[in-house]
Amino acid sequence: MSSIIEGYNYDIFISYRQKDNKGDRWVSEFVDSLKTELESTFKEEISVYFDINPTDGLLETDSVDKSLKDKLKCLIFIPIISRTYCDPKSYAWQHEFCAFNKLAKEDKFGRDIKLTGGNVASRILPIKIHDLDPEDKALLENEMGGVLRSVEFIYKSAGVNRPSRANEDHPQDNLNKTYYRDQINKVANAVKEIITALKKQSQHLEEDSKQNLGVKPTLQKNLISKIIIGVVITLILIILGIFFIPNLIKPTKQLEKSIAVLPFINDSPSDSNKYFINGIMEEVLNNLMKIKDFRVLSRTSTDQFKSTDRPTIPEIAKKLGVNYIVEGSGQKIGNTFILRVQLIAADKKEKHLWAERYEQEIKDVKDYVRIQSQIAQTIAQELKVTITPEEKLLLEKTPTNSLSAYNLYQIGREEYRKYLSNRSNQEAFKKAESYYLKTLEYDSAYAIAYSGLAVVIMNKYSSEDYLSENWLDSVILFCNKALHYDNKEFWAYRIRGDCYRNLGIPDKALDDYESSLKFNPSAADTYYAMANFYEDYDYIKSISCYQKCALLNQDPVFLAMNFNFIGNAFARAGFKEKAEHYAKEVLILNGDSAVYFSSLSSYEIITGNFTKSLEFALKSYELNSTRAYGILNVIANDYAILGQVKESLDYYQRYIANREARGILNHSSMYNIGYALWENGYRKEAEKYFDDFIEYCNKVILLGRRYSKSYDVYYDLAAVYAFKGYKEKAYEYLRTYNKNKKVISSTIATTFKINPFFNSIRNESEFQQIVSDVEAKYQAEHDRVKKWLEEQGMLYN
Numbered sequence: 001m002s003s004i005i006e007g008y009n010y011d012i013f014i015s016y017r018q019k020d021n022k023g024d025r026w027v028s029e030f031v032d033s034l035k036t037e038l039e040s041t042f043k044e045e046i047s048v049y050f051d052i053n054p055t056d057g058l059l060e061t062d063s064v065d066k067s068l069k070d071k072l073k074c075l076i077f078i079p080i081i082s083r084t085y086c087d088p089k090s091y092a093w094q095h096e097f098c099a100f101n102k103l104a105k106e107d108k109f110g111r112d113i114k115l116t117g118g119n120v121a122s123r124i125l126p127i128k129i130h131d132l133d134p135e136d137k138a139l140l141e142n143e144m145g146g147v148l149r150s151v152e153f154i155y156k157s158a159g160v161n162r163p164s165r166a167n168e169d170h171p172q173d174n175l176n177k178t179y180y181r182d183q184i185n186k187v188a189n190a191v192k193e194i195i196t197a198l199k200k201q202s203q204h205l206e207e208d209s210k211q212n213l214g215v216k217p218t219l220q221k222n223l224i225s226k227i228i229i230g231v232v233i234t235l236i237l238i239i240l241g242i243f244f245i246p247n248l249i250k251p252t253k254q255l256e257k258s259i260a261v262l263p264f265i266n267d268s269p270s271d272s273n274k275y276f277i278n279g280i281m282e283e284v285l286n287n288l289m290k291i292k293d294f295r296v297l298s299r300t301s302t303d304q305f306k307s308t309d310r311p312t313i314p315e316i317a318k319k320l321g322v323n324y325i326v327e328g329s330g331q332k333i334g335n336t337f338i339l340r341v342q343l344i345a346a347d348k349k350e351k352h353l354w355a356e357r358y359e360q361e362i363k364d365v366k367d368y369v370r371i372q373s374q375i376a377q378t379i380a381q382e383l384k385v386t387i388t389p390e391e392k393l394l395l396e397k398t399p400t401n402s403l404s405a406y407n408l409y410q411i412g413r414e415e416y417r418k419y420l421s422n423r424s425n426q427e428a429f430k431k432a433e434s435y436y437l438k439t440l441e442y443d444s445a446y447a448i449a450y451s452g453l454a455v456v457i458m459n460k461y462s463s464e465d466y467l468s469e470n471w472l473d474s475v476i477l478f479c480n481k482a483l484h485y486d487n488k489e490f491w492a493y494r495i496r497g498d499c500y501r502n503l504g505i506p507d508k509a510l511d512d513y514e515s516s517l518k519f520n521p522s523a524a525d526t527y528y529a530m531a532n533f534y535e536d537y538d539y540i541k542s543i544s545c546y547q548k549c550a551l552l553n554q555d556p557v558f559l560a561m562n563f564n565f566i567g568n569a570f571a572r573a574g575f576k577e578k579a580e581h582y583a584k585e586v587l588i589l590n591g592d593s594a595v596y597f598s599s600l601s602s603y604e605i606i607t608g609n610f611t612k613s614l615e616f617a618l619k620s621y622e623l624n625s626t627r628a629y630g631i632l633n634v635i636a637n638d639y640a641i642l643g644q645v646k647e648s649l650d651y652y653q654r655y656i657a658n659r660e661a662r663g664i665l666n667h668s669s670m671y672n673i674g675y676a677l678w679e680n681g682y683r684k685e686a687e688k689y690f691d692d693f694i695e696y697c698n699k700v701i702l703l704g705r706r707y708s709k710s711y712d713v714y715y716d717l718a719a720v721y722a723f724k725g726y727k728e729k730a731y732e733y734l735r736t737y738n739k740n741k742k743v744i745s746s747t748i749a750t751t752f753k754i755n756p757f758f759n760s761i762r763n764e765s766e767f768q769q770i771v772s773d774v775e776a777k778y779q780a781e782h783d784r785v786k787k788w789l790e791e792q793g794m795l796y797n
Helices: 026-041 091-106 134-144 180-213 223-243 271-289 299-305 313-320 365-382 389-396 403-421 426-442 447-460 463-467 473-485 490-502 506-519 524-534 539-552 556-572 576-590 593-607 610-623 629-641 645-662 667-679 683-703 712-724 727-740 746-754 765-792
Strands: 010-015 048-050 074-081 112-114 120-122 154-157 160-163 258-261 324-333 336-346 350-361
Touching: 010 091, 010 180, 026 048, 026 180, 074 091, 074 180, 091 134, 112 180, 120 180, 258 271, 258 299, 258 313, 271 299, 271 324, 271 336, 271 365, 271 403, 299 313, 313 324, 313 336, 336 365, 350 365, 365 389, 365 403, 403 426, 403 447, 426 447, 447 473, 447 490, 463 683, 473 490, 490 506, 490 524, 506 524, 524 539, 524 556, 539 556, 539 765, 556 576, 556 593, 556 746, 576 593, 593 610, 593 629, 593 746, 610 629, 629 645, 629 667, 645 667, 667 683, 667 712, 683 712, 712 727, 727 765, 746 765
Parallel strands: 010 048, 010 074, 258 324
Antiparallel strands: 112 120, 154 160, 324 336, 336 350
């Protein structure tokens, strides 16, 4: 049977390994289901080549049949990607997959084609029936020359990774939340899109061919003279080009697809609909953030431009560091909403690229989703960005079928944002929780509402809960519920990642952060969390993540905090000048000299200049004594290192009073307070602080909290035991610290050898060796960061 396009032998070629069609004959059932779906999708009959004849020469165990090349001459190649398919030695891989990939690249259409909507798709349409091993995925993507895009037929649950069936016993338990019937429909629709584009392209090729055949070459009488004149003109143009054209033409610079979505203007007669307009804006923003080729700024970046009396578009774009701006306004009247959206290129002057007006009666949630998805896809088309099939599914996903649940969640999210902008606004915090709970009354399967509750519960915890055995269990429970109903809910992954990081489970934390970024590549908060995570393991990755976060969140308050963290990261790696540079950037952003001097104080410790550190710390305290919780600790520590124990105790007492007034516990300072008390003759009080600290550390180790997994707790315990005269205990903890602590900060490298807690063992050979090991580790990480900075051209910038 031939193809619907002349010159091809089949429309579809099904490639698989025989072992994947044994038992329940999954491949045969898939092909039958697909053929049935194609009949209801196409007016024409679609030809499918599916080899079920062992003598046909297409089996992996048989010799290569010369007719295979003819059978591979098809429009679409569908490989059934299993755990065994990606095998370079197999017949299916070598003589079908790789062979078609090569043939398609060389034929008149090419392997990758432009669809009617402007997106690009491959004529290889993978069907994935198992989650793949990393090496198999890499093999596939290497052959494809890009990220694997597939339609998945995978049933996932605890310990289960198998092909989904047409008649599942418990389809609701599939963690992937895919249904066989829907996936078959997606395959048929994808086939239709590709074949429609191929037919259109084929028509253009035929028209071009006819035009070329209709032109008969005629020899003009003055052909020779024309050739001579043409050569002369060409030479003149070449000469002119050599001297003038380079000055006139500059290569076009590819603009980064960076976008800021400004707060939408509420044109409704009532402010009560403001949550609705903000909700539309938020979903448009979220959709754009799901497209990997975009860099989309966070909502907090643009909240500073809420007022209608805002700067010009070029000024906003320059301030935010983006090339494109999305503006919108809307109103809701009864059950109808009107929305106006426009995309603006903002270099030195505004250039309106696209604008659209939407008017929609609200009957169900799909009315929202369709328009929000359409806006994102149109913007992608205007900026010539390809949306992957997986991204398209994310954009078009309906989060709930309940309109009431949808509206309640939008209100809850707005209340939570009010709380974020003012943490003392407990009324907004309580309202957010209430609305999230009401949302779930209308739809108990609304995934993102569970994420909202998870964040609310996390914010309810205090520092006293840190040592509770069930700390964060309820937060993880809500995240798991969210991911049960939607395994692509990026917010739940990020929150659960934070839980695992704080609980001292780094591998799970990192997996969740990476999953969060997979489904939202522009998630600034996730990069921020990852940067904080890597502080314990890899300074380069930590700095890189903070820098990515800075590109995605341009809110001045957040940016100042983020720059402060970048400076601290450079300080830990031993780059004082880089750290001071970021301290100045923070000062420019917030004008807070107290914070500036506080940063300079900590950076002086890198070089061991505690006198200068103390000078800067005192300046910071003088400038702002009401917000001096952290700087009091620094002042007290500096005095202790300098041997001024009376002054040290004075500032520790202020520190304790400040801490108690704010209801904040900080156990890590307890043993330093004990030292100041001891040196000033208050031995009994000092012993109480030492004993409480040891008890706290033992609980941390028992529960496996982050403090223990970073191994800093072992250093602190060693210091206390050394000071109390328990040398063997001190060495026990120092050995654990030295063995497991891989990345050493400049502060530890500087203070370790002079820390007064270790005076009793300072001159002993084992202690000296541990100090040497610690310094070597610090130097190795410092050198690694230095090399990276040189490669990035950032060392002197």
